[in-house]
Amino acid sequence: MTYNNRYRIAVLACTILCITSCHENSIIENDIRELSPLVINATPSSTRTTLDNDGKTVVWNVNDEIAVYDYSVAKHRFVIGSYNSNKAQFIGKITAQKDYFIALYPHTLGADNLSENNEVVATLPLKQNAAQSSFASGLNLSVAKGARNIDGSPSNVTFYNVCQLLKFDIPKYAAGKIKEITFTTNKPVAGTLNIDFSTNTPQTTIDPNGSQAITILPPAGNSTFNAGTYYIVSAPVVLEGFSMAFTCDGTSYTLNSNSTFGGEAAKIYTLGTIDLVNTPDISAQHIYTNGILQGTKVTLSNAPIDGYEWKAVVKNSAQNIVRSIIGTGTLISSEQDESWPYLPQGNYAIEYTYTTSNGKSFTKTQTLSITEQPQFTVSMTAYTSFSYYKGDVVEKNISEANKCNNATIYAPKIAINNISQRIIGNPNYSFSVSNTFNGTQSDYSSGVYTYNNYTVGNLGSYTLTGSVSFDGVTQSSSKTVHITGIPYTAAPPTQTDWTGDANSWKSDFVRLHGNTITKTFFCPENINVTVSQNAYVRRATVGTTYKLLCSGNELKSMSPGYMSSTTDINSYQTQMTQNTPTVSCTNSYGNPDTWISEGTNAKIYSITVQYR
Numbered sequence: 095m096t097y098n099n100r101y102r103i104a105v106l107a108c109t110i111l112c113i114t115s116c117h118e119n120s121i122i123e124n125d126i127r128e129l130s131p132l133v134i135n136a137t138p139s140s141t142r143t144t145l146d147n148d149g150k151t152v153v154w155n156v157n158d159e160i161a162v163y164d165y166s167v168a169k170h171r172f173v174i175g176s177y178n179s180n181k182a183q184f185i186g187k188i189t190a191q192k193d194y195f196i197a198l199y200p201h202t203l204g205a206d207n208l209s210e211n212n213e214v215v216a217t218l219p220l221k222q223n224a225a226q227s228s229f230a231s232g233l234n235l236s237v238a239k240g241a242r243n244i245d246g247s248p249s250n251v252t253f254y255n256v257c258q259l260l261k262f263d264i265p266k267y268a269a270g271k272i273k274e275i276t277f278t279t280n281k282p283v284a285g286t287l288n289i290d291f292s293t294n295t296p297q298t299t300i301d302p303n304g305s306q307a308i309t310i311l312p313p314a315g316n317s318t319f320n321a322g323t324y325y326i327v328s329a330p331v332v333l334e335g336f337s338m339a340f341t342c343d344g345t346s347y348t349l350n351s352n353s354t355f356g357g358e359a360a361k362i363y364t365l366g367t368i369d370l371v372n373t374p375d376i377s378a379q380h381i382y383t384n385g386i387l388q389g390t391k392v393t394l395s396n397a398p399i400d401g402y403e404w405k406a407v408v409k410n411s412a413q414n415i416v417r418s419i420i421g422t423g424t425l426i427s428s429e430q431d432e433s434w435p436y437l438p439q440g441n442y443a444i445e446y447t448y449t450t451s452n453g454k455s456f457t458k459t460q461t462l463s464i465t466e467q468p469q470f471t472v473s474m475t476a477y478t479s480f481s482y483y484k485g486d487v488v489e490k491n492i493s494e495a496n497k498c499n500n501a502t503i504y505a506p507k508i509a510i511n512n513i514s515q516r517i518i519g520n521p522n523y524s525f526s527v528s529n530t531f532n533g534t535q536s537d538y539s540s541g542v543y544t545y546n547n548y549t550v551g552n553l554g555s556y557t558l559t560g561s562v563s564f565d566g567v568t569q570s571s572s573k574t575v576h577i578t579g580i581p582y583t584a585a586p587p588t589q590t591d592w593t594g595d596a597n598s599w600k601s602d603f604v605r606l607h608g609n610t611i612t613k614t615f616f617c618p619e620n621i622n623v624t625v626s627q628n629a630y631v632r633r634a635t636v637g638t639t640y641k642l643l644c645s646g647n648e649l650k651s652m653s654p655g656y657m658s659s660t661t662d663i664n665s666y667q668t669q670m671t672q673n674t675p676t677v678s679c680t681n682s683y684g685n686p687d688t689w690i691s692e693g694t695n696a697k698i699y700s701i702t703v704q705y706r
Contacts, residue, residue: 389429607684
């Protein structure tokens with residue numbers, strides 16, 4: 095875009111020097127006399143030194159001042175005189191001994207003298223106050239070369255803008271939020287300018303030590319920028335990329351571009367819209383409901399651009415999309431995601447896409463590291479006959495206790511607790527399960543690992559341990575069960591199962607003369623039991639006493655009379671003690687050499703011990 099850069103000046107042979115501009119093609123009359131005042135007339139609608147409403151035409155302001163360099167190369171200040179709808183007057187004095195003079199706008203930016211090469215030396219400020227829809231008055235450097243005719247006839251002069259303008263916009267949503275903007279590029283754009291006007295048009299160069307940055311401040315009297323269009327006055331150099339950095343409420347933003355542009359004075363180059371592009375804050379949190387892990391919520395706050403829709407996807411290390419979110423403002427993913435409700439520990443890539451106010455779309459990537467560990471528990475369960483007796487793991491049920499095998503550990507299970515079934519049953523997650531007991535896993539369902547029943551060879555307490563590893567966390571649990579040997583039936587007692595001796599161990603009875611046999615159980619505590627027997631006692635010529643004992647306590651005693659017998663088929667309720675967990679059968683006398691049934695002896699056909 096080219097903006098109108100000409101201000102026509104005419105010189106009249108009279109007592110004052112007048113530079114007049116009525117319209118773009120007007121004839122301006124002026125005159126030069128020695129030590130005479132110079133009057134510059136300008137029409138406000140077309141010749142002020144800011145941009146007019148069309149955004150292209152440079153026009154004068156009524157408070158403008160210019161510098162005029164005469165033959166002595168010294169700077170003279172010309173100030174506003176008066177103006178009406180047609181003209182404005184700049185008045186000052188020069189020495190009219192030279193056929194030409196050079197004028198510079200604005201007066202304040204010009205050096206005191208021309209350079210040794212008769213170049214105008216001016217300073218383009220490193221800090222510039224902005225003006226809405228324009229640039230601030232006193233920034234747009236312009237030069238003119240004037241001459242007088244010997245006969246005093248009119249002579250025209252033209253002001254040339256020697257800088258380029260860089261245009262940018264601030265959108266409505268950013269109004270009142272930006273305090274200053276720093277424009278930075280790869281070449282000097284502000285500082286000392288040297289303007290060579292030896293030819294028909296001025297040629298401008300910038301000191302190579304000039305600044306590569308210009309700071310733009312809000313319009314005078316304002317602390318922030320309003321929405322609208324603003325301009326930067328820059329040296330006319332070709333720029334290869336730029337950045338615009340600004341702050342808002344303590345937050346820093348940077349707009350970058352790799353575009354190549356510029357290099358021609360009196361042209362406007364568009365930089366774009368200054369969007370408040372935030373870097374989102376990304377966090378992840380495991381969500382628990384009533385202590386149960388439901389999944390992971392991902393939150394992207396501090397949206398790239400306030401009020402504009404944006405979207406994001408979260409990818410795991412395998413490049414699986416585990417979250418997809420779209421909306422305005424803060425984006426929050428649901429932990430109810432069907433495929434990936436839970437996000438394990440590790441690194442994730444967050445790709446977010448947003449569109450700026452000028453319609454340009456950007457996709458950027460950030461990383462998210464999840465280090466939060468899952469909280470869960472593991473329970474190890476199993477039961478035996480004693481478990482039914484106590485109501486441990488299973489409901490207390492004496493009848494069921496007495497149906498159990500007395501040496502079997504039933505239904506060993508490892509259960510994962512406090513994790514939602516959406517996670518436990520999801521093939522995207524793996525659980526490592528181990529146990530310390532024998533048996534092959536027979537079933538898995540909903541986080542419960544059930545193993546085969548396990549029959550042990552000895553009475554006592556058994557501690558089963560199970561552990562589960564999930565997402566780098568291992569939780570263990572143990573369960574102690576008791577093999578008491580109850581319920582028990584001996585029909586009859588066997589020599590391998592009981593201690594002590596007998597006269598004979600038969601397949602259908604045990605014969606005792608003067609003998610005692612004992613069965614030892616395991617009691618983790620005193621146990622209420624029912625002891626039942628089927629026993630027969632006979633006396634011949636010598637008397638005898640048979641006793642049934644539990645933990646040393648007599649349950650039944652039989653002493654039949656001379657040449658008679660007694661039978662007992664009964665049950666006795668008692669308590670088997672932890673310290674003496676035994677059942678004993680004892681007979682006080684019998685002749686071991688007399689094995690025939692008519693001799694003194696006792697026969698035990700069966701012994702049963704059950705819980706009660």
